[in-house]
Amino acid sequence: MGRGRLATLPPVRVVPAQRVREALAGTPTVVVLDDDPTGTQTVRDLPVLTRWAAEDVDWALAQGTPAFFVLTNTRSLGADDAAARDREVVRTCLEVARRRGVELVFASRSDSTLRGHFPLETDVIAQETGTPDAVILAPAYTDAGRVTLDGVHWLREGPDGADLVPVAESEFAADATFGYRSSRLADWVAEKSAGAITDVAELRIEDLRAGPVQLPSGRVIVLDAVVDDDLRAAVLAILAAERDGARFVYRVGPSFVRARVGQPEPPPIDxxxxxxxxxxxxxxxxxxxxxxxxxxxxxxxxxxxxxxxxxxxxxxxxxxxxxxxxxxxxxxxxxxxxxxxxxxxxxxxxxxxxxxxxxxxxxxxxxxxxxxxxxxxxxxxxxxxxxxxxxxxxxxxxxxxxxxxxxxxxxxxxxxxxxxxxxxxxxxxxxxxxxxxxxxxxxxxxxxxxxxxxxx
The missing domain is CATH 3.40.980.20 (Four-carbon acid sugar kinase, nucleotide binding domain)
Structure with a gap:
């Protein structure tokens, strides 16, 4: 595919985090199944569990936060063990939520450079929660320069961050366990699913920044994102669709979680x-x-x-x-x-x-x-x-x-x-x-x- 430069894009449509927070009223709690602990680095003041006994999940739900993390560490496991662990976590969370009268939505948080068990983990969640209308695929990590543009996932490099390297041309694509060849996410989905998933829709940057946003139809929906405002624009559309009865499973990088819980890009701890x-x-x-x-x-x-x-x-x-x-x-x-x-x-x-x-x-x-x-x-x-x-x-x-x-x-x-x-x-x-x-x-x-x- 070759390297490129960040092209002239439509102006950013500012979507304040406060708008997302207002839209969160009455929405399900997000359970973030994190395949390693690094998905927490974009957020603050959220609970994280490294054990998922019922009493631990109950503690997390009792905190009243819009989301909590469960560290599954599945990126270190083989496929069968990863599936079994995800299934155990989801079942425990659903049972505790049922007793509390709480609704849940599940996010499978994985690597912004595309390493990890996909589509295995979203398949397990779907099996336990019921077939979703779509899987939301948003691996962007804006703080670290991992962006999705025109359906292609890129690493931003260079002194001004304007040099774009297709993710499949990075060292991460040569990972001994989770390597891949495709930078276009639709092709990556087909590659990782061995051709089983080809119904992939793309929500492009032009549509996110023009507004109002309508989610396209597809078994997987790829979200473009260069800044968090792009993700928050998508999140508002996702929340509206969920209020109308749509059901999604999220496969995401760190930035989507921050957008989904209505947190702005925070400064570092003082x-x-x-x-x-x-x-x-x-x-x-x-x-x-x-x-x-x-x-x-x-x-x-x-x-x-x-x-x-x-x-x-x-x-x-x-x-x-x-x-x-x-x-x-x-x-x-x-x-x-x-x-x-x-x-x-x-x-x-x-x-x-x-x-x-x-x-x-x-x-x-x-x-x-x-x-x-x-x-x-x-x-x-x-x-x-x-x-x-x-x-x-x-x-x-x-x-x-x-x-x-x-x-x-x-x-x-x-x-x-x-x-x-x-x-x-x-x-x-x-x-x-x-x-x-x-x-x-x-x-x-x-x-x-x-x-x-x-x-x-």
């Missing part, structure tokens, strides 16, 4: 709030992501500040005979280092993949489990002032296994629209930092803020 959120002392950075962006960010972090570095060697982790002793040494080193400096616990940067998607995913799970085990031991022995998890699977495993953060609140972002701060109901604060967002200085910038707050 210094005073951050000081109240973190503890005293030094923090722990846990890095499992292997994308090039994370490796560059780790290198820049090391250039900009003195810190301790403890590395988990991936080939040793995959050697059952050497694994345990290696992880014991790593935990001891991290515990010692935290007494005097920020400490980075990371995997070796050489990526090891399997013979196929399933084996590659199994390797990724073993590596993440090793990081999680070391982090859990460190948190128990010497709780850090904060924990920053870099990478989606890593963030999920740290939240669920290392910190046991069953319930938490998303408090906001540390950089504009990216990198979310969770306040678990117990334990240290958790910073969720996706592997594929931010410039080369972003990780160092976040750590500078956290260290300044913890030492204030």
């Amino acid at each position: 210094d005073a709030e951050l000081r109240g959120a973190v503890g005293d002392g030094h923090g722990l950075v846990v890095a499992g992501s292997h994308v090039g962006r994370t490796s560059r960010q780790l290198a820049r972090l090391a250039d900009r500040r003195d810190l301790a570095r403890v590395e988990v060697d991936v080939p040793t982790v995959l050697d059952d005979g050497a694994r345990d002793a290696h992880l014991d040494r790593a935990a001891t080193q991290v515990e010692s280092a935290l007494g005097s400096s920020t400490t980075v616990l990371s995997t070796s940067r050489t990526r090891i993949t399997g013979r196929d998607e399933a084996e590659s995913l199994a390797i990724a799970r073993r590596i993440s489990a090793a990081l999680t085990a070391v982090t859990a031991r460190v948190v128990a022995a010497r709780p850090p002032a904060w924990v920053l998890a870099k990478g989606g699977i890593t963030s999920s495993d740290v939240a669920t296994e290392s910190l046991r953060a069953d319930r938490a609140w998303v408090r906001g972002s540390l950089l504009p629209g990216i990198v979310s701060l969770w306040a678990p109901t117990s334990g240290p604060p958790l910073v969720v930092f996706a592997g594929n967002v931010g410039d080369d200085d972003a990780l160092a910038d976040v750590v500078d803020r956290l260290e300044a707050a913890a030492c204030a």
